[in-house]
Every structure is written in C-alpha cells, then in structure tokens.
Amino acid sequence: MTAAPGTKTTRRGRPGYDLESVLRVAVELFNERGYDGTSMEDLARKLGITKSAIYHHVPSKRELLRLAVDRALDGLFAVVEQAEQADGRAIHRLELLVRGSVSVLHDRLPFVTLLLRVRGNTDVERAALTRRREFDRIVAELVAEAESDGDIRPDIDPATTARLLFGMVNSLIEWYRPRNGADDIVEAVARVAFDGIRVRPS
Amino acid sequence: MTAAPGTKTTRRGRPGYDLESVLRVAVELFNERGYDGTSMEDLARKLGITKSAIYHHVPSKRELLRLAVDRALDGLFAVVEQAEQADGRAIHRLELLVRGSVSVLHDRLPFVTLLLRVRGNTDVERAALTRRREFDRIVAELVAEAESDGDIRPDIDPATTARLLFGMVNSLIEWYRPRNGADDIVEAVARVAFDGIRVRPS
Numbered sequence: 001m002t003a004a005p006g007t008k009t010t011r012r013g014r015p016g017y018d019l020e021s022v023l024r025v026a027v028e029l030f031n032e033r034g035y036d037g038t039s040m041e042d043l044a045r046k047l048g049i050t051k052s053a054i055y056h057h058v059p060s061k062r063e064l065l066r067l068a069v070d071r072a073l074d075g076l077f078a079v080v081e082q083a084e085q086a087d088g089r090a091i092h093r094l095e096l097l098v099r100g101s102v103s104v105l106h107d108r109l110p111f112v113t114l115l116l117r118v119r120g121n122t123d124v125e126r127a128a129l130t131r132r133r134e135f136d137r138i139v140a141e142l143v144a145e146a147e148s149d150g151d152i153r154p155d156i157d158p159a160t161t162a163r164l165l166f167g168m169v170n171s172l173i174e175w176y177r178p179r180n181g182a183d184d185i186v187e188a189v190a191r192v193a194f195d196g197i198r199v200r201p202s
Numbered sequence: 203m204t205a206a207p208g209t210k211t212t213r214r215g216r217p218g219y220d221l222e223s224v225l226r227v228a229v230e231l232f233n234e235r236g237y238d239g240t241s242m243e244d245l246a247r248k249l250g251i252t253k254s255a256i257y258h259h260v261p262s263k264r265e266l267l268r269l270a271v272d273r274a275l276d277g278l279f280a281v282v283e284q285a286e287q288a289d290g291r292a293i294h295r296l297e298l299l300v301r302g303s304v305s306v307l308h309d310r311l312p313f314v315t316l317l318l319r320v321r322g323n324t325d326v327e328r329a330a331l332t333r334r335r336e337f338d339r340i341v342a343e344l345v346a347e348a349e350s351d352g353d354i355r356p357d358i359d360p361a362t363t364a365r366l367l368f369g370m371v372n373s374l375i376e377w378y379r380p381r382n383g384a385d386d387i388v389e390a391v392a393r394v395a396f397d398g399i400r401v402r403p404s
Binding site: 091143150151152153154155156157160161163164165166167168170171172174175176184185187188189191192193194195196197198199200 | 352390
C-alpha cells in the first residue's frame with residue numbers, strides 16, 4: 001500500500017516495508033545485539049520509520065521473536081515429517097533429516113541462528129527450547145534405531161553420535177554464508193557425516 | 203595464607219581464594235552473562251569477597267579475560283606444536299590435532315567456551331580472534347595437504363572440510379559435560395570425523 005502524499009500516513013505506509021521486511025531486520029538486530037539488547041526504538045531507527053509504523057505490522061517485540069523462531073522450527077519440523085513418512089531403513093530417514101536440515105539452514109540461516117542462540121529467558125524462548133528438545137529427541141531415536149539395524153557404528157553411544165552429527169550441522173551458523181544453491185553444502189555435510197573425511201581404499 | 207582473626211585482612215586473605223579460583227568463577231560469570239554484562243561488583247558478590255580483595259589478585263576485568271582466553275589458546279597451540287613436530291603424513295598430524303583439541307576442550311571447557319564466544323569488542327578479544335584465525339589457518343593447511351596426499355576425500359572443497367571438522371569439535375561447548383576422562387569423547391570425535399557414522403561392509 002502506498003500512502004497519498006501529504007497525508008499523516010506517509011511514513012506508516014512507507015512503501016517497501018511489510019511485515020516480512022520488518023521481521024528480517026529485527027532478526028538481524030537480535031542476532032547482532034541479542035534479543036534483550038534490542039529495543040523497538042533500535043528497530044525503528046534501523047528501519048528509518050517510527051515505532052508506531054512498526055506496531056502497524058506487529059503488536060510487540062515478543063511477537064517478532066515468536067515469528068522468527070517459528071520460521072526456523074516450522075522448517076525443521078516439515079523436514080521431520082518428510083523423513084518420518086519416507087520408506088526405508090532408519091539410516092535412510094536419518095540421512096533425509098540431515099540433508100533437509102542443512103537445506104533449512106541454507107534457506108533460513110538468520111532464523112536458525114537466532115533459534116540456536118535462544119537461552120530460555122521468556123515464554124517464547126522456553127517454548128522454542130521445548131520444540132528444539134523434541135527435534136533432538138527425534139534425531140536421537142533415529143540414530144538409536146539405525147544403530148540397532150546395524151547401519152550405524154555401534155562403538156559409540158548413540159546419544160553422542162546424534163550430538164556430534166547435529167553439532168556439525170548446527171556449526172554452519174558460525175561460518176557458513178549462503179552464496180549459491182544449497183546443493184553443495186547439503187552434499188558436503190551428508191558425505192562427511194555419514195562417511196567421514198578419510199579416503200578409503202575402494 | 204590465613205589471616206589472624208580480627209585483623210583488617212580477614213576478607214582479603216580469605217582462605218580458599220587464590221587467582222586460580224577467582225579466574226574460574228569469573229569465567230563462569232562471563233559465560234553466563236557475557237563479558238560486557240559482568241562487572242567486578244558481580245564477581246565480588248559471587249565470590250563473597252570485596253572488590254579490593256579481587257584487585258589483590260588481578261589488576262582488572264580485562265586481565266581476567268586475557269588470562270581466560272589464553273588458557274584456552276595456549277592449550278590449543280601446544281597441541282599444534284605437538285602435531286607439527288610429529289612424523290608422518292598430513293592426515294596423521296591432522297588426527298593428532300583433532301584428538302589433542304578435543305582433549306583440551308575436555309580439560310578446559312569453560313575457557314574454550316569463552317574463547318569461542320568472543321566477538322572482538324576489545325583489544326584482548328581482537329588478539330584472541332587473531333590467534334583463533336591462525337589456528338584455523340593451520341587446520342585448513344593440514345586438510346589441504348592431506349587432500350593433495352590423496353588421504354582426504356577430494357570431492358569436497360578443503361576449506362569446507364576443515365570447517366565441518368572443527369565445527370563438530372567446537373560443537374562440544376554446546377552439549378558436552380565432562381564426567382570421566384577425555385578418552386571416550388576423543389575417540390568418538392576422531393572416529394566420526396575421519397570415518398563417518400555409517401557402518402561399512404568390511
């Protein structure tokens with residue numbers, strides 16, 4: 001919507017800002033300064049609009065956080081659902097889950113970064129942590145199932161294997177910067193995780 | 203040293219607090235609240251001593267940070283030195299570096315946690331980041347050398363392999379809690395990183 005010139009809604013209806021762009025800038029600030037360290041004032045300044053223009057799109061900072069972590073979690077749980085509906089052995093479903101998660105990280109990196117730094121100080125953060133734990137539980141169960149199928153190495157405790165696997169996946173938030181499509185990074189993580197970095201005599 | 207009862211040095215010389223224990227509690231607070239979010243007042247309160255009692259051990263908060271990140275970095279660079287002096291192929295030296303680093307994480311977890319969260323706002327933090335980048339460069343070079351020796355998979359860009367490798371190692375700060383010796387976790391990381399989680403037909 002574009003406001004007619006000279007009306008009081010000029011700034012409010014400033015073209016180029018919709019909820020999506022307000023959310024993206026909010027997530028950028030939350031990642032830079034922390035959620036607690038970012039005020040709606042900071043966000044308004046960064047966007048170059050008034051606070052009331054932000055409230056036109058979203059009722060609170062809390063709601064911005066909720067939308068942001070849900071963007072990450074909904075992506076990850078869509079992947080869980082795909083993996084759970086897939087046929088085949090647990091290791092195959094686990095590989096789908098790893099590949100899909102890397103793809104979500106590629107597509108929604110700032111949102112997943114925020115999710116993984118959430119510490120649980122507010123109700124929104126605690127709800128996000130609960131869903132994260134649910135995700136981790138699903139991974140751990142798949143690893144345990146694949147191990148009892150004889151497909152995953154039995155010499156390491158499955159809980160540790162699951163942690164190392166997603167430790168590697170989640171480390172992407174520290175160093176990965178998406179440039180092209182997700183294919184290269186999905187392939188790299190899946191190969192290293194499942195088959196290791198060493199060349200084996202074939 | 204124990205102060206004689208009734209003298210003014212009672213709190214200052216409070217038994218049980220030496221520089222090492224002040225440092226450990228400081229690192230715990232820095233990890234909980236951030237370096238910027240922790241004051242010497244907070245530290246004094248946590249220790250149950252006065253600020254001047256802390257200054258008896260260490261001249262500044264900055265110096266506590268320097269001691270803490272150096273504890274982590276000195277451990278990691280001692281491992282680099284051992285790896286560089288070892289004989290054998292690059293992949294062997296790389297494995298020594300990975301195993302040694304996991305062992306340092308086990309032994310000095312709160313210090314490495316602090317190091318990996320440093321963002322570079324102060325001169326001490328910037329110096330730590332410079333040493334971290336030097337460490338990462340050494341890892342990347344070893345990976346590249348091992349790849350040109352034909353020992354590391356050539357289908358992934360060596361820089362990505364190096365990042366994923368230490369992404370997995372560094373993820374330990376997020377979930378690993380040392381209980382027993384370092385052997386189990388060193389073995390688990392080395393096996394998963396070099397040979398992957400999948401069982402291969404032998």
